[in-house]
Amino acid sequence: MDKLLSKSEDVLKQYCAVYGQPIKHSASPVMHNSAIAELGLKWQYIALEVAPEKLGEAIEKAKSIGYIGLNLTVPHKILALNMVDILDDSAKKWGAVNTICFEGKNQNNVWTPLGQMTNFHQGELRAKGYNTDADGITLALQTDLGLNLKDLKVLFLGAGGAGRVAALKLAEEKAAELYLVNRTFSKSEELAAEINTRYPSTSVSVGYPQNIPGKIDLVLNSTSLGLNDNDPVPIDETKFKLANARSVFDMVYNPAETKLLAKAKAAGCNTSNGLGMLLWQGVKALEIWSGQTAPVEVMRNALTNYIYGNE
Numbered sequence: 590m591d592k593l594l595s596k597s598e599d600v601l602k603q604y605c606a607v608y609g610q611p612i613k614h615s616a617s618p619v620m621h622n623s624a625i626a627e628l629g630l631k632w633q634y635i636a637l638e639v640a641p642e643k644l645g646e647a648i649e650k651a652k653s654i655g656y657i658g659l660n661l662t663v664p665h666k667i668l669a670l671n672m673v674d675i676l677d678d679s680a681k682k683w684g685a686v687n688t689i690c691f692e693g694k695n696q697n698n699v700w701t702p703l704g705q706m707t708n709f710h711q712g713e714l715r716a717k718g719y720n721t722d723a724d725g726i727t728l729a730l731q732t733d734l735g736l737n738l739k740d741l742k743v744l745f746l747g748a749g750g751a752g753r754v755a756a757l758k759l760a761e762e763k764a765a766e767l768y769l770v771n772r773t774f775s776k777s778e779e780l781a782a783e784i785n786t787r788y789p790s791t792s793v794s795v796g797y798p799q800n801i802p803g804k805i806d807l808v809l810n811s812t813s814l815g816l817n818d819n820d821p822v823p824i825d826e827t828k829f830k831l832a833n834a835r836s837v838f839d840m841v842y843n844p845a846e847t848k849l850l851a852k853a854k855a856a857g858c859n860t861s862n863g864l865g866m867l868l869w870q871g872v873k874a875l876e877i878w879s880g881q882t883a884p885v886e887v888m889r890n891a892l893t894n895y896i897y898g899n900e
């Protein structure tokens with residue numbers, strides 16, 4: 590009987606998924622399923638390993654079988670720009686898709702997320718691509734470090750995919766001065782040129798800040814240095830002393846305290862790891878799919894327990 594019951598419940602269930610490669614250690618299912626249970630939705634969120642050459646097919650498949658939505662992670666976010674039916678302005682603006690919402694037409698012929706329709710049976714479907722990563726960055730900085738982003742002076746370490754979006758988003762939020770440092774110099778130059786074109790009121794330069802009055806408000810690490818125990822710190826302390834920064838944010842969240850964060854703390858800075866980015870991009874995705882306010886603290890606790898356990 591129990592089996593039968595769970596079978597019939599499964600038939601009623603609708604699915605969301607995260608696609609990536611690798612995906613085994615993704616914390617997204619635990620985070621989203623905690624919120625789904627809290628909201629009383631009959632959904633289940635799963636993680637699926639999808640190779641980049643199969644991404645288009647996998648998106649179409651999810652659409653055809655009535656998935657609510659998808660999250661995309663490495664290496665799919667840029668590829669997916671050409672694999673959805675329509676792009677939200679957020680995906681156009683940041684040039685990457687990390688969230689897909691499947692939509693059908695409601696009785697008034699208006700495209701509506703499947704997760705917000707109780708009696709959608711058949712009809713045309715479309716995949717709409719969003720970017721919630723950029724909001725994830727700013728919400729994490731605001732909530733975890735208490736920063737007001739306007740007029741900030743920021744030193745960016747890293748100019749890869751995540752670093753680019755972070756720098757552009759802070760420029761959009763009217764940060765005052767951005768300093769870009771990256772192992773591959775040409776990438777920071779390209780990013781500086783893009784910021785100059787898109788957000789001319791933000792002053793941007795390549796390299797460590799030199800002889801500026803006062804402190805830098807924020808040092809933000811978006812390099813992958815810190816993920817492994819034997820990684821060096823991502824900052825050259827002969828060129829910039831952490832004591833000259835008020836706050837340090839490390840996008841790495843595992844380990845919970847990277848060498849950079851430990852040094853920053855010892856130098857008297859406010860510090861935060863990148864868990865909040867994962868949290869807030871997920872919060873925003875769930876709100877797009879469900880149209881409901883996500884239970885942020887439930888999601889944060891689920892993430893913390895899953896990633897750090899009883900550390």
Ligand code: ATR
Pocket residue numbers: 746747748749750751752771772773774776811812813814
């Ligand atoms: P993501 O999407 O997570 O940003 P990415 O686009 O591959 O990933 O960017 C990784 C960032 O970490 C880049 O800034 C990269 O520097 P390069 O542009 O020079 O590749 C930086 N990074 C990775 N390994 C590094 C290392 N060993 N030393 C310094 N920087 C490193």
